[in-house]
Amino acid sequence: xxxxxxxxxxxxxxxxxxxxxxxxxxxxxxxxxxxxxxxxxxxxxxxxxxxxxxxxxxxxxxxxxxxxxxxxxxxxxxxxxxxxxxxxxxxxxxxxxxxxxxxxxxxxxxxxxxxxxxxxxxxxxxxxxxxxxxxxxxxxxxxxxxxxxxxxxxxxxxxxxxxxxxxxxxxxxxxxxxxxxxxxxxxxxxxxxxxxxxxxxxxxxxxxxxxxxxxxxxxxxxxxxxxxxxxxxxxxxxxxxxxxxxxxxxxxxxxxxxxxxxxxxxxxxxxxxxxxxxxxxxxxxxxxxxxxxxxxxxxxxxxxxxxxxxxxxxxxxxxxxxxxxxxxxxxxxxxxxxxxxxxxxxxxxxxxxxxxxxxxxxxxxxxxxxxxxxxxxxxxxxxxxxxxxxxxxxxxxxxxxxxxxxxxxxxxxxxxxxxxxxxxxxxxxxxxxxxxxxxxxxxxxxxxxxxxxxxxxxxxxxxxxxxxxxxxxxxxxxxxxxxxxxxxxxxxxxxxxxxxxxxxxxxxxxxxxxxxxxxxxxxxxxxxx
Amino acid sequence: xxxxxxxxxxxxxxxxxxxxxxxxxxxxxxxxxxxxxxxxxxxxxxxxxxxxxxxxxxxxxxxxxxxxxxxxxxxxxxxxxxxxxxxxxxxxxxxxxxxxxxxxxxxxxxxxxxxxxxxxxxxxxxxxxxxxxxxxxxxxxxxxxxxxxxxxxxxxxxxxxxxxxxxxxxxxxxxxxxxxxxxxxxxxxxxxxxxxxxx
Numbered sequence: 001x002x003x004x005x006x007x008x009x010x011x012x013x014x015x016x017x018x019x020x021x022x023x024x025x026x027x028x029x030x031x032x033x034x035x036x037x038x039x040x041x042x043x044x045x046x047x048x049x050x051x052x053x054x055x056x057x058x059x060x061x062x063x064x065x066x067x068x069x070x071x072x073x074x075x076x077x078x079x080x081x082x083x084x085x086x087x088x089x090x091x092x093x094x095x096x097x098x099x100x101x102x103x104x105x106x107x108x109x110x111x112x113x114x115x116x117x118x119x120x121x122x123x124x125x126x127x128x129x130x131x132x133x134x135x136x137x138x139x140x141x142x143x144x145x146x147x148x149x150x151x152x153x154x155x156x157x158x159x160x161x162x163x164x165x166x167x168x169x170x171x172x173x174x175x176x177x178x179x180x181x182x183x184x185x186x187x188x189x190x191x192x193x194x195x196x197x198x199x200x201x202x203x204x205x206x207x208x209x210x211x212x213x214x215x216x217x218x219x220x221x222x223x224x225x226x227x228x229x230x231x232x233x234x235x236x237x238x239x240x241x242x243x244x245x246x247x248x249x250x251x252x253x254x255x256x257x258x259x260x261x262x263x264x265x266x267x268x269x270x271x272x273x274x275x276x277x278x279x280x281x282x283x284x285x286x287x288x289x290x291x292x293x294x295x296x297x298x299x300x301x302x303x304x305x306x307x308x309x310x311x312x313x314x315x316x317x318x319x320x321x322x323x324x325x326x327x328x329x330x331x332x333x334x335x336x337x338x339x340x341x342x343x344x345x346x347x348x349x350x351x352x353x354x355x356x357x358x359x360x361x362x363x364x365x366x367x368x369x370x371x372x373x374x375x376x377x378x379x380x381x382x383x384x385x386x387x388x389x390x391x392x393x394x395x396x397x398x399x400x401x402x403x404x405x406x407x408x409x410x411x412x413x414x415x416x417x418x419x420x421x422x423x424x425x426x427x428x429x430x431x432x433x434x435x436x437x438x439x440x441x442x443x444x445x446x447x448x449x450x451x452x453x454x455x456x457x458x459x460x461x462x463x464x465x466x467x468x469x470x471x472x473x474x475x476x477x478x479x480x481x482x483x484x485x486x487x488x489x490x491x492x493x494x495x496x497x498x499x500x501x502x503x504x505x506x507x508x509x510x511x512x513x514x515x516x517x518x519x520x521x522x523x524x525x526x527x528x529x
Numbered sequence: 530x531x532x533x534x535x536x537x538x539x540x541x542x543x544x545x546x547x548x549x550x551x552x553x554x555x556x557x558x559x560x561x562x563x564x565x566x567x568x569x570x571x572x573x574x575x576x577x578x579x580x581x582x583x584x585x586x587x588x589x590x591x592x593x594x595x596x597x598x599x600x601x602x603x604x605x606x607x608x609x610x611x612x613x614x615x616x617x618x619x620x621x622x623x624x625x626x627x628x629x630x631x632x633x634x635x636x637x638x639x640x641x642x643x644x645x646x647x648x649x650x651x652x653x654x655x656x657x658x659x660x661x662x663x664x665x666x667x668x669x670x671x672x673x674x675x676x677x678x679x680x681x682x683x684x685x686x687x688x689x690x691x692x693x694x695x696x697x698x699x700x701x702x703x704x705x706x707x708x709x710x711x712x713x714x715x716x717x718x719x720x721x722x723x724x725x726x727x728x
Binding site for chain 1 (some may be wrong): 591594663665666667668670673688701706711712713716717719723724
């Protein structure tokens with residue numbers, strides 16, 4: 001009511017015909033505090049708006065040639081990126097404007113013709129849909145980010161995967177996959193294995209540890225939420241945003257990250273456990289809350305207290321000979337009795353069991369079920385591939401050998417035949433050991449009889465449960481590269497319907513039989529371990 | 530003044546040039562419209578010259594996952610290497626039949642077989658063989674065992690066998706059976722025994 005009156009009085013004075021300059025001069029003493037207030041308000045508002053401005057959006061590009069990021073611009077409600085800038089780090093690229101046309105030539109063998117304002121382009125003589133209008137700004141050709149998965153393969157000749165929501169572009173097969181396994185120790189340790197070295201920034205906060213991978217082409221596991229059924233470290237969550245992948249480990253106790261195996265392994269453990277593991281440390285500090293880049297040492301632990309990270313885990317560079325003596329197991333990993341390997345994964349789908357069913361998906365379900373059955377019988381078990389990760393055969397063998405498990409069990413699935421086949425290694429020709437060094441291709445030789453005993457026990461258990469079973473040798477890697485007892489179990493449906501492979505009842509029937517047999521031969525296998 | 534006979538000559542030449550151009554244009558469009566016949570990229574095997582011999586082929590059966598001995602009469606050349614190739618082609622001819630007990634993809638073929646002393650055989654398959662092969666431990670193992678056991682049973686002296694695809698090393702046949710190492714013929718023979726049908 002009071003403000004209304006003031007407005008009216010000013011309006012009245014104007015209508016009285018008094019010149020504005022005179023009005024201003026006559027009211028100067030009144031307006032000055034108001035003007036200062038206005039300036040102050042504008043300053044504060046500007047500061048608030050600037051500080052609250054969203055961060056500049058970037059497109060993270062991962063390729064074999066280079067990993068880089070490009071700024072995104074918002075036009076017409078879509079995210080756009082400069083096409084020339086996108087292709088420049090990947091090869092020789094030229095562009096020129098010809099009136100409304102914009103030509104781009106890549107590596108002298110792929111040409112695209114774009115027209116300003118058009119939603120289609122001609123690339124390699126074929127139409128390409130841009131899912132938005134083509135724009136040119138300052139001679140820069142801009143295309144919608146959403147069009148890149150269909151547009152770029154025409155230039156590059158290979159597959160391109162776009163995670164549009166998080167602005168991450170994968171050119172070719174460059175994904176870094178990971179597995180996570182929780183040990184049954186108290187307090188537990190969560191071990192992440194990566195298929196390539198990683199160097200995330202690590203941040204801790206009450207109840208969580210967050211690893212941000214902005215430079216690595218990390219890809220999501222089969223499920224973004226990994227649950228471990230443990231109160232201390234109940235879960236880990238994978239997410240992506242603005243070009244980065246983030247893995248958040250939820251923990252009820254203060255935890256820290258330890259890097260080993262040249263950045264291929266990250267162990268999340270209690271701060272007290274990590275401090276005690278670093279016996280040489282005089283001043284092991286708990287991790288400070290905040291962000292610390294990976295410097296190759298545990299986050300929050302001084303340089304002098306680096307746990308042993310000399311495990312010979314060099315996937316991709318398999319040694320032709322393995323030391324006969326057990327290699328040093330990293331202090332951060334424990335010894336498992338059984339290693340269950342869900343075969344295939346990532347780009348390797350295995351057999352296409354039906355139009356909607358891939359072998360790699362069945363094997364991971366079987367492997368998890370087998371872990372549950374084994375652990376319910378008190379057998380500590382590691383699942384080698386606990387997500388949709390790419391793991392080479394050499395990597396699988398190296399993981400199994402490094403863990404020195406009492407038994408390695410590879411899980412396969414098939415649509416051909418009925419029941420279950422249990423395999424042991426068909427060793428290749430030759431492969432002489434040299435002294436205490438084992439030949440890589442026949443590393444299984446010394447444990448073959450134990451493997452055959454385990455296979456026979458598993459087959460006997462299947463027979464007891466009236467499940468059709470055969471025992472065979474097979475030229476199936478990595479069975480021949482594993483030092484300890486190793487078998488493979490190939491599960492086929494009992495009838496002709498492949499969908500039975502996904503039935504929990506059938507999976508549990510098979511895995512409980514395997515677990516029962518392994519438990520029955522535990523003493524024999526454990527003695528060898 | 531241009532002589533008249535020159536004018537007539539020029540006119541005739543121009544008319545001839547125009548006619549030839551039209552004829553060439555017509556021929557070009559005719560050639561362009563002729564469809565290019567699809568070609569089979571597989572090499573054409575020369576006809577086998579040699580006496581017919583009785584051999585034993587080891588044929589895979591998917592139905593019961595077995596490997597069965599099957600006698601056959603096939604013409605075999607005198608050369609040891611050519612004999613090995615013909616043996617494998619005889620097995621493949623069974624598998625390429627639609628009613629085969631162990632069907633292979635169309636176009637599957639053995640490019641060549643090298644017999645290298647002492648006791649080494651190298652089987653070079655074409656890429657269609659591996660690319661169209663069904664995936665699975667048993668189904669791939671049956672193929673490998675069938676090829677190796679057939680060649681070793683009919684060609685004395687072979688101790689180890691290497692399988693290549695298109696002349697190059699390949700990690701697996703179709704995701705399972707290992708092709709990166711040399712197969713031990715003794716071990717494969719034992720596998721063949723395991724794969725014999727139940728009595």
